[in-house]
Amino acid sequence: MAKELILAKYxxxxxxxLNRGTFEDILMKNLRRRLKKFGAFKLNRAQSTIYMEPLSEDIDLDEVLEHLQCVFGIAALCRACVCEKTMEDISAKAVPYLEEVLLGAKTFKVEAKRADKAFPLKSPEICAELGGILLDAYPHLSVDVRHPDVTVMVEIRDTHAFVHGANLKGAGGLPVGSSGKALLLLSGGIDSPVAGYRMARRGVHISAIHYVSPPYTSDRAQEKVEQLCQELTPYCGNIAFFCVPFTEIQEAIKKYCPEEYFTVIMRRLMMEIAQKIAAKDNCLALIAGESVGQVASQTMQAIACTDAVSRIPVFRPLIGSDKTEIVETARMIGTFETSTLPYEDCCTVFTPKHPKVRPSLEEVEKAQGKFDFTEMVNKAVEGTTMKVFELS
Known part of the structure; x- marks a missing residue:
């Protein structure tokens, strides 16, 4: 049986x-963590590629590939047959190795990448020679260089040659952990999990914070958000989840503040609490799932009033996205079904009938100033619980 490994390309x-080595080190660390559950692998890197060689024959490489498609920092993946750098060995191994994929095809083409320029044949010559051998071995095939059913790849690299079918698309982006750490304001809706996914794709390690207001919110609502955390772990890795008791604060907002400002004041206090939790968890920024103009609290004026209390950056990766785009991403990453479960979060508690759509900062500060929330904010921070959702 031919020796196989997985190629992951940047x-x-x-x-x-000059910073590339740091990113590579983080990606290698992330891959080792992901591969551990499948068995022992030997990892090497060269020429913008990571080579993952299984050290036992009972590892299901198709299952591994599926798992690795969620790893940020990888543009493409494939299973590949390892060959000596001779056309004789490449041809001898390619015919049986590609049997399964070629028997189900009608057309094919061969592409070659010759990273080792000392190899005696040039890329067009490699394609022509291997293509002729595959046509002899599988006479039902014909060549179609424009729209083939199968593209056979031959890569001539430093120490070996590799033969494989088409690459699988990777998750792209940057390795999680390469861009620092941030705290995601995670509601039970569709948007915030997608915001977390998009920031993780930029290399940000995600923690999450959620606010509960029993008896106005149920245990099911919290369980829903915890499930969303678990569903994000294939992309984001382990997630520290902070749960904040928010009932007392919301009742005080209702009692002391003008109704039309309930939502923006609530969000300002959430930001205050989140910053304190972020500092304890070494997070450098906050992440919110807002899309400009989507609801009353997401107008530019309302966002400005919310951000006025923030002393660290607030990232809003969905700010220019419409709902259709956000829903498509939620379906793709597997959070949509959970997000649409009918359990309300604290953002829907005490929602004003007629919220102020374009509040000024002066108006909001005056409305919030009718009560001193400092002690309640500190109490909520002290009462916050934490659990970690781990990559399964």
């Missing part, structure tokens, strides 16, 4: 210049 990480 995307934008290949352009990182």
């Amino acid at each position: 995307g934008e990480m290949a352009l990182k210049g």
Whole structure:
């Protein structure tokens, strides 16, 4: 049986210049963590590619590939047959190795990448020679260089040659952990999990914070958000989840503040609490799932009033996205069904009938100033609980 391994190819990480080694080290660490559950692997890197060689024959490489498609920092993946750098060995191994994929095809083409320029044949010559051998071995095939059913790849690299079918698309982006750590304001809706996913794709390690207001919110609502955390772990890795008791604060907002400002004041206090939790968890920024103009609290004026209390950056990766785009991403990452479960979070508690759509900061500060929330904010921070959702 031919020796097989998995090739993982970089995307934008290949352009990182002098900092590239740092990104590669983080990606290698993330891959080792992901591969551990499947068995022992030997990992090497060269020429913008990571080579993952299984050290036992009972590892299901198709299952591993599916798992690795969620790893940020990888642009493309494939299973590949390892060959000596001779056309004789490449041809001898390619015919049986590609049997399953070629028997089900009608057309094919061969592409070659010759990273080792000392190899005696040039890329067009490699394609022509291997293509002729595959046509002899599988006479039902014909060549179609424009729209083939199967593209056979031959890569001539430093120490070996590799033969494989088409690459699988990777998750792209940057390795999680390469861009620092941030705290995601995670509601039970569709948007915030997608915001967390998008920031993780930029290399940000995600923690999450959620606010509960029993008896106005149920245990099911909290369980729903915890399930969302678990569903994000294939992309984001382990997630520290902070749960904040928020009932007392919301009741005080209702009692002391003008109704039309309930939502913006609530969000300002959430920001205050989140910053304190972020500092304890070494998070450098907050992440919110807002899309400009989507609801009353997401107008530019309302967002400005919310951000006025923030002393660290607030990232809003969905700010220019419409709902259709957000829903498509939620379906793709597997959070949509959970997000649409009918359990309300604290953002829907005491929702004003006629919220102020374009509040001024002066108006909001005056409305919030009718009560001193400092002690309640500190009490909520002290009462916050934490659990960690781990990559399964």
